[in-house]
Amino acid sequence: MKPGLSQSMRSIRSAYSTLNYEENRVLNFDEYMVMACKKFACAYPIIIKKDIQDDPYKSSKRSECGKSAKVCIVTQFVNEDLLADLEKGSALTHPSVTMPLNLIHEEMIPIDTLYNNMNQIVEIGIHKVKHVHRIVIQLICLIAPYFQQLAKISITKSNVDVYTIHELSKMLPLSYVTEVCLDQTHLAEANYAILLNTSHLRTLSLSRCLINDEVSKLLASKLHYMASAETGLIALNLSSNHITDLGAKYFADALRTNRHLRYLNLADNRIGDEGAYHILDILMEFPLTYEEIVKKRRRYLEYLKMRRALFYKAYHEWDCKSVDESQASKKSMPKKRRISATSLKNKAITKKDKPTKQSFTDEYAFCKADMLSGEMIGPFLDPFGPKFSKIKDNYTYCTGNMCLSYLNLAYNNLTYQTLKKLHNVVLYQSVNKKMGMQGLIKIVIDGNFMPATSPEIRMINELISKNISAFGSKAQSEYGKRNKGTPRISVLPERNIEK
Numbered sequence: 001m002k003p004g005l006s007q008s009m010r011s012i013r014s015a016y017s018t019l020n021y022e023e024n025r026v027l028n029f030d031e032y033m034v035m036a037c038k039k040f041a042c043a044y045p046i047i048i049k050k051d052i053q054d055d056p057y058k059s060s061k062r063s064e065c066g067k068s069a070k071v072c073i074v075t076q077f078v079n080e081d082l083l084a085d086l087e088k089g090s091a092l093t094h095p096s097v098t099m100p101l102n103l104i105h106e107e108m109i110p111i112d113t114l115y116n117n118m119n120q121i122v123e124i125g126i127h128k129v130k131h132v133h134r135i136v137i138q139l140i141c142l143i144a145p146y147f148q149q150l151a152k153i154s155i156t157k158s159n160v161d162v163y164t165i166h167e168l169s170k171m172l173p174l175s176y177v178t179e180v181c182l183d184q185t186h187l188a189e190a191n192y193a194i195l196l197n198t199s200h201l202r203t204l205s206l207s208r209c210l211i212n213d214e215v216s217k218l219l220a221s222k223l224h225y226m227a228s229a230e231t232g233l234i235a236l237n238l239s240s241n242h243i244t245d246l247g248a249k250y251f252a253d254a255l256r257t258n259r260h261l262r263y264l265n266l267a268d269n270r271i272g273d274e275g276a277y278h279i280l281d282i283l284m285e286f287p288l289t290y291e292e293i294v295k296k297r298r299r300y301l302e303y304l305k306m307r308r309a310l311f312y313k314a315y316h317e318w319d320c321k322s323v324d325e326s327q328a329s330k331k332s333m334p335k336k337r338r339i340s341a342t343s344l345k346n347k348a349i350t351k352k353d354k355p356t357k358q359s360f361t362d363e364y365a366f367c368k369a370d371m372l373s374g375e376m377i378g379p380f381l382d383p384f385g386p387k388f389s390k391i392k393d394n395y396t397y398c399t400g401n402m403c404l405s406y407l408n409l410a411y412n413n414l415t416y417q418t419l420k421k422l423h424n425v426v427l428y429q430s431v432n433k434k435m436g437m438q439g440l441i442k443i444v445i446d447g448n449f450m451p452a453t454s455p456e457i458r459m460i461n462e463l464i465s466k467n468i469s470a471f472g473s474k475a476q477s478e479y480g481k482r483n484k485g486t487p488r489i490s491v492l493p494e495r496n497i498e499k
Helices: 009-024 029-039 056-065 080-088 101-106 134-146 162-174 192-196 213-221 245-255 273-282 290-332 341-353 357-377 416-432 455-469 473-482
Strands: 046-052 072-078 109-115 121-127 152-156 179-181 203-205 235-237 263-265 389-392 395-398 406-408 442-444
Touching: 029 046, 029 109, 029 134, 109 134, 121 134, 134 162, 162 192, 192 213, 213 245, 245 273, 273 416, 290 357, 416 455, 442 455
Parallel strands: 046 109, 121 152, 152 179, 179 203, 203 235, 235 263, 263 406, 406 442
Antiparallel strands: 046 072, 109 121, 389 395
């Protein structure tokens, strides 16, 4: 007997199963990154650190007990070829590397990866890098679409260029990433607005990025109704920048028609009472301009044209179907019997009073086509539609933006006048809010020239508490557990003045 045939069938099956497992095994991000670096000859050393996210149930139990959850560092990967060259202290042997050793040390790029408890990557971070090279972002963007749980990419405290932002903008429509954090990245060209050319992005953080009013205008233009990011972006963080009252006006103009943005952080900027008034005026009733009324009517006419086209299409299909059915029924009908003259006269008299079968089918087809066209196109949804507008004294008014829930204007140049205006806004929303409208539930105005305690602050806290309780007892209890003793409007006495 040959030695190769001495194996049993069970051992052969187990060997095949292990081979199939190795073939079908899904590679991790670090393994993909190694393959990509070798394939595209990346000239920069990349260090990949892998962290494991704690289990949500265990972390919630630890928070109830007062213990802090710790992230466990599992493994660390370094490009082996480049690491060996660094340890030798000589020139690099990589074929595409021609720069000195000291520059390679400066160009080393650490990549932090965060995995959940199911060993699925959820976040990629690059922090404190002197310069983020385009090839590194290209490799990440090439690999990112293969990981469905990857939802966040953050590049913080690093220097980036226009190519970095361009590669990120190309990746967003093709991947599952919905959150981008670029805090403290210094970009002279400031082309951050191209990240909002897609509706896939949900959260964008641009804190300490030296954003001025011109960049604010570009960002706000992407948030207007029917713009690229109007339906997608939910949270926008622009804290610690150089935004003035003019930049606040640009975002206020976007909030006139935007009904999806829930979180807006403009803390630590250069906004005064005038800029705050621009934003707060949109959160309550405001008159429509002539251009807004004309655009609204134009959108409604386009909606009616689309619905009419769908109606005629459905009606024609139903009419053709009824004609085919009638012809088929005529062919299958038996031969007519001979009928006397008296019976024919009686039938003619009764037919005059009864409606014809054709009238029934036409009316049924009309109702059916109208119902199908309404279901296909849906109701007319517009920021200035009948639900959000009203006519008063021959002028058209919008009921205000009731979708913005979080507003942060801390550490600006606001005074007591803004606090009184804020009280009017919260009071208006609590009275005029309809079913399905949320309104403001969190306001932060720390570090402004305001009194630490005032009747307006007390009344705002009471009104927002009622607003939260309107969502149900469960939401109120959850908010109370997370924010024990914290007010709904946050005011710190650091820059506050006595009333």
